[in-house]
Amino acid sequence: MIKINEDKCIGCGLCVKDCFTKEIEVTGRKAKPKGIRCIECGHCIAVCPTNAIVLENYPMSEVLEYEKGAFEIDPDQYLRSLKYRRTIRQFSGRQVENQKIENIIEAGRYSPTGGNQQNVSFCVMRDDIEPLRNMVIDELYKFANLPEEEKAKLNISWYGNLWKQMYLDYHDKNRKDGLFFDAGTVILVISKSMQNACIAAAHMETMVYAQGLGMLYSGFFTRAAAHSKEIKEYLRLDQGQEVAACLVIGYPDVKYQRTVPRKPAEVAWR
Structure with a gap:
């Protein structure tokens, strides 16, 4: 109050x-x-x-007092940064500093929520990445072995062979990681409100790239977590909570030279 x-x-x-x-x-x-x-x-x-x-x-x-010039963002530079942004699947072995992780969480904490519920929480996975990766890859392998008609209903027919290969690669002696791509940090955005969590994730993504890091949204992870009681129990989710977004974060081991084109926006001016 x-x-x-x-x-x-x-x-x-x-x-x-x-x-x-x-x-x-x-x-x-x-x-x-x-x-x-x-x-x-x-x-x-x-x-x-x-x-x-x-x-x-x-x-x-x-609470911060407003100072002109200290809070504004240059719109042209911001748009250029969005156009240059790439999903990263090649990470160096460099560990992300704690302060940078805290800045990313802070961006999520200050994101708007409907009715100011502030009902988004965050789980930073570092030491426990390995068992979580195991559970997710195993869950995806189960999806991959569903009957074709079931996979069609879930709209995952195309991913079946990919998930099977991911499982085989991971359990191979070389243990190739096709889920987190050997990134050392994963942040899970958790809420009972998908909208609130996704807004927070988008703001967090901006902070990731602003700090010279890179990331990918792992839809594979969120799909597995949504269907696995084991994963939910491991993450200690409360009743009704879901992992709305999985941010796989690290220092990029790839350098992009330019932006790429996109399809024209479909816009209706009414």
Whole structure:
């Protein structure tokens, strides 16, 4: 819940105007919370010209004051970076620093969620990558051996032979990793809301590349996790939680020289 310092409040009403749930009112020339339906979004904190509002049970020390030029992103440079971005499947053996991992998590933590639920959590896999990789590759191998009609229903017919080969390569004496490609860090984005988790994953991806790292979204992992009770129990997922995205992260061992073309966007202007 919010708390308003009446000594600082000037009764301007900006917080009232920006409150989506109409939780604040101005009475006696002072803003006051109604205490009914605050979703703790913090809009009132951000808009207040006198910094008179705090959110109880939140770390207010992490609040940053706006400075022109310090928060804006150059749109042309941002678009160029998106066009240059490539999915990485060749990783060097260099370990990703903890600070960079924490920055990626921070990007996910600050991503918007519906109703400000903040119901996205993260699991950083490093030491436990090996047993998890085993479980996922085994689960995909089970999919690969389903009858053809079953694979067609699941829209995985094309992947069957690929998953079989991945299994054989991994259990070969050379242990070729066709799932995580020997990346040393995997971050799982977990939530009961697929939308909230996917928004967080997209913001995290931007931070990955901003720090000189590379990544791939492993759809193979999320498919296996969605169908495997063993994997869910290993990850200690709560009832209703799903792994919405699997970010396989590391330092790229490949250098791209240019962007690539894309199909034209299908846009309806109405």
